[in-house]
Amino acid sequence: MIIQEGMSIQRKLEILSDAAKYDVACTSSGVDRKGNQSGMGNSVACGICHTFSADGRCISLLKILFTNECIFDCKYCINRSSNDIVRASFTPNELCELTMEFYRRNYIEGLFLSSGIMISPNHTMELIFVALKMLREDFQFNGYIHCKAIPGADPALIEAIGWYADRMSINLELPTADSLKKLAPHKNRKNILKPMRQIQLRRESNLEYLGLNNSYGGSSYGSNKNILFDYSYSNGNSSGNSIISSKSNSNKDIGSNSNRNGNSDISSNSMILVDKGSGSNNILMEDNSYSRSPKSKFVPAGQSTQMIIGASAESDYHIMSVSEALYNNFDLKRVFYSAFVNVNQDSNLPSTHNGPPLLREHRLYQADWLIRFYGFKTRELLDEKNPNFNIIMDPKCNWALRHLELFPVEVNKADYYTLLRVPGIGVTGARRIIAARKSAVLDFKDLKALRIVLRRAVYFITFRGRMMYPIKVDEDFITRELLSTKEKLPYGIEEDITFKQLSLFDDINYGTGGIL
Amino acid sequence: MKSIKIFQCENSIDGIFTAIYQAWSCGYGHANVKIEEACEKNNYSNIELFSEYILIHTDFEKAVKVSRAIKRKISEEVYEMICRVALSNYQGKGDLIYRFLILGFHIGSSIVDHLSNEVVNKIFKINRFVSNEVHHFLGFVRFSVHKNDILTSLIHPKNNVLSLIVPHFVDRLPREKFAIIDGNRNTCALHLPQKPWVLVDVVDSDSLDEYHKQDGFDEYEDLWKIFFDNIAIKERINPKLQRNNIPLRFRDDMVEFIPVSRNSILP
Ligand code: SF4
Numbered sequence: 001m002i003i004q005e006g007m008s009i010q011r012k013l014e015i016l017s018d019a020a021k022y023d024v025a026c027t028s029s030g031v032d033r034k035g036n037q038s039g040m041g042n043s044v045a046c047g048i049c050h051t052f053s054a055d056g057r058c059i060s061l062l063k064i065l066f067t068n069e070c071i072f073d074c075k076y077c078i079n080r081s082s083n084d085i086v087r088a089s090f091t092p093n094e095l096c097e098l099t100m101e102f103y104r105r106n107y108i109e110g111l112f113l114s115s116g117i118m119i120s121p122n123h124t125m126e127l128i129f130v131a132l133k134m135l136r137e138d139f140q141f142n143g144y145i146h147c148k149a150i151p152g153a154d155p156a157l158i159e160a161i162g163w164y165a166d167r168m169s170i171n172l173e174l175p176t177a178d179s180l181k182k183l184a185p186h187k188n189r190k191n192i193l194k195p196m197r198q199i200q201l202r203r204e205s206n207l208e209y210l211g212l213n214n215s216y217g218g219s220s221y222g223s224n225k226n227i228l229f230d231y232s233y234s235n236g237n238s239s240g241n242s243i244i245s246s247k248s249n250s251n252k253d254i255g256s257n258s259n260r261n262g263n264s265d266i267s268s269n270s271m272i273l274v275d276k277g278s279g280s281n282n283i284l285m286e287d288n289s290y291s292r293s294p295k296s297k298f299v300p301a302g303q304s305t306q307m308i309i310g311a312s313a314e315s316d317y318h319i320m321s322v323s324e325a326l327y328n329n330f331d332l333k334r335v336f337y338s339a340f341v342n343v344n345q346d347s348n349l350p351s352t353h354n355g356p357p358l359l360r361e362h363r364l365y366q367a368d369w370l371i372r373f374y375g376f377k378t379r380e381l382l383d384e385k386n387p388n389f390n391i392i393m394d395p396k397c398n399w400a401l402r403h404l405e406l407f408p409v410e411v412n413k414a415d416y417y418t419l420l421r422v423p424g425i426g427v428t429g430a431r432r433i434i435a436a437r438k439s440a441v442l443d444f445k446d447l448k449a450l451r452i453v454l455r456r457a458v459y460f461i462t463f464r465g466r467m468m469y470p471i472k473v474d475e476d477f478i479t480r481e482l483l484s485t486k487e488k489l490p491y492g493i494e495e496d497i498t499f500k501q502l503s504l505f506d507d508i509n510y511g512t513g514g515i516l
Numbered sequence: 517m518k519s520i521k522i523f524q525c526e527n528s529i530d531g532i533f534t535a536i537y538q539a540w541s542c543g544y545g546h547a548n549v550k551i552e553e554a555c556e557k558n559n560y561s562n563i564e565l566f567s568e569y570i571l572i573h574t575d576f577e578k579a580v581k582v583s584r585a586i587k588r589k590i591s592e593e594v595y596e597m598i599c600r601v602a603l604s605n606y607q608g609k610g611d612l613i614y615r616f617l618i619l620g621f622h623i624g625s626s627i628v629d630h631l632s633n634e635v636v637n638k639i640f641k642i643n644r645f646v647s648n649e650v651h652h653f654l655g656f657v658r659f660s661v662h663k664n665d666i667l668t669s670l671i672h673p674k675n676n677v678l679s680l681i682v683p684h685f686v687d688r689l690p691r692e693k694f695a696i697i698d699g700n701r702n703t704c705a706l707h708l709p710q711k712p713w714v715l716v717d718v719v720d721s722d723s724l725d726e727y728h729k730q731d732g733f734d735e736y737e738d739l740w741k742i743f744f745d746n747i748a749i750k751e752r753i754n755p756k757l758q759r760n761n762i763p764l765r766f767r768d769d770m771v772e773f774i775p776v777s778r779n780s781i782l783p
Contacts, residue, residue: 017746035687050655053748101736185678438781446632491756
């Protein structure tokens with residue numbers, strides 16, 4: 001491992017932002033919080049993009065690793081222990097200053113802190129805890145914080161950090177336990193799902209306590225809920241994993257990189273963890289003044305996760321089923337999909353020489369959207385026989401073509417969810433139709449005024465019983481028409497669908513239901 | 517045929533509301549009155565020969581009456597919408613608002629459902645345009661840090677959105693002294709801790725500009741650029757998507773898109 005002594009903050013930022021960029025989540029959404037007079041920051045539920053990087057993605061948060069040192073060896077990751085790369089770590093103080101100074105210049109909405117695993121999951125999570133506590137309490141930062149939980153860390157640490165973070169995420173990484181074992185040999189499914197469940201239950205009980213809980217009515221977890229929160233975290237003085245002992249042997253790793261007061265930061269703050277550590281339970285809780293306030297919220301913006309797409313062999317059907325289960329059973333706010341980039345040029349992993357699988361990623365996001373906002377179920381979109389999305393047609397069109405028996409629908413009568421199933425009509429469009437038809441019987445020309453593009457919708461709707469053109473509802477005909485009106489794909493993906501690429505996909509069953 | 521009376525007013529919410537009050541109460545009939553706000557780019561080439569021009573002086577009492585009536589008889593939501601339209605760069609917004617209010621006072625709060633009506637639709641469209649620009653600037657405003665810890669920001673919005681974005685920053689940065697300058701309109705919003713923020717006209721725009729641009733050495737601007745460059749995934753570089761998400765017109769005022777300055781520590 002290469003560790004540079006006395007590394008400048010510029011160099012650290014370079015290394016630790018570079019190492020963080022493959023994490024795709026960068027939203028700052030999900031929580032509305034007013035500013036307070038004593039501190040700096042607020043939060044806006046819809047999220048704010050502050051700029052867009054050269055790859056076109058929104059930058060909203062200072063997305064950064066605490067350290068890129070790592071004892072794990074995940075095959076797909078640039079930071080894996082077997083890679084010979086320059087390693088760097090922030091001190092909590094450096095991280096706080098960077099966040100505050102970026103924030104007041106309005107560069108960012110807040111911090112997205114992730115990390116490699118230094119020494120042990122607990123050791124790393126302790127450092128993160130110290131940093132977040134310092135940021136909230138000493139620096140009085142009131143903006144958005146998204147924090148990664150590290151699989152295998154003690155539940156008490158997750159509990160403690162959850163009071164400082166707006167959102168937490170534990171990456172699922174791969175859709176199946178099998179692939180996880182192969183590609184991330186040090187991680188296991190249980191260590192990922194356990195903290196996810198812990199955060200979910202804790203959020204529910206917190207919302208209930210605050211009287212904000214109305215959506216979980218039929219929660220099935222029953223009364224044993226609270227038992228789960230009785231964490232003990234005994235930070236034994238002899239434990240080689242803990243930050244205390246690291247004072248003697250690993251100050252070099254953490255502290256010496258700092259040209260300011262890094263050393264004292266860490267040790268003085270870690271005292272918080274240490275002091276009461278001798279045998280007593282809930283040390284972290286007691287010291288967590290955030291959680292003492294009766295109005296505190298635990299991970300108020302909920303949790304998200306991420307899966308890497310195309311590093312392992314799972315089908316889209318498999319991936320979407322996993323997402324659906326995460327939404328339904330773990331109350332996740334978002335599942336992110338990250339097109340695999342073979343950063344390590346590892347020959348055991350698929351090559352991404354022709355670019356990462358961006359179109360596939362795009363299709364998954366479209367389907368994800370259908371599941372979250374359109375009332376679709378995965379089984380309606382894909383099944384064992386058609387396990388992958390159609391590359392030349394979006395999932396909703398594809399579904400509609402296979403269910404022509406349900407069309408056309410009458411725009412003046414159809415309910416919200418029926419309208420949503422019409423290709424070309426989205427959430428805003430359906431809402432506008434419902435609002436507009438309260439005051440008038442709608443005709444084709446009105447839809448233009450509502451900014452609804454008819455190109456696709458015409459084949460699926462009637463106005464006062466009439467279709468725009470006399471069209472016979474015939475699968476082949478509509479398929480041809482729909483394909484001739486080119487789908488608007490995000491920039492950069494459209495070039496993806498070239499003949500060459502199409503032929504690459506030849507051996508895949510696209511789930512077209514025989515329309516091609 | 518009756519000649520048309522044209523009520524000319526200042527290009528501001530209060531100016532437009534005053535004119536609406538006057539036009540409404542003159543008893544000349546909605547069809548025979550028209551409101552025309554003085555606008556930045558109006559060259560008055562469209563002066564109509566047979567119309568009567570009436571110059572309206574902004575009168576806050578009358579303006580308040582109009583706002584109150586909108587809030588009471590239509591809705592708070594519509595009031596806010598109309599304010600945004602009044603701050604837009606749409607030429608003829610004064611008269612559009614007038615036409616909208618004729619319908620609004622008649623129909624009430626459900627006016628927002630009448631999207632297939634042309635006037636309502638237009639109001640919605642402009643409202644959306646202004647709201648989007650406001651939202652953009654909440655993210656795209658960049659503050660430079662000066663001596664005495666004063667923060668300044670220069671923006672060039674299409675619409676007159678300054679007063680719509682400042683409250684967000686007042687809430688967010690309550691302890692900061694900051695100024696946001698609208699370089700297109702030479703107005704400036706000032707905030708001092710514990711004081712209500714104010715909007716002022718900039719008299720000497722050159723010196724303010726200079727003050728804003730004066731390149732004091734700010735380490736964090738360079739750090740931000742490092743971050744900005746590093747966070748992009750090379751395998752996904754996509755200038756078209758980037759341009760779609762952040763149009764070029766914003767970039768002149770955003771430090772990460774400005775070439776490295778003289779004093780920079782970067783090579
Ligand atoms: S745990 Fe795995 S994914 Fe995370 S930094 Fe370490 S090697 Fe990378």
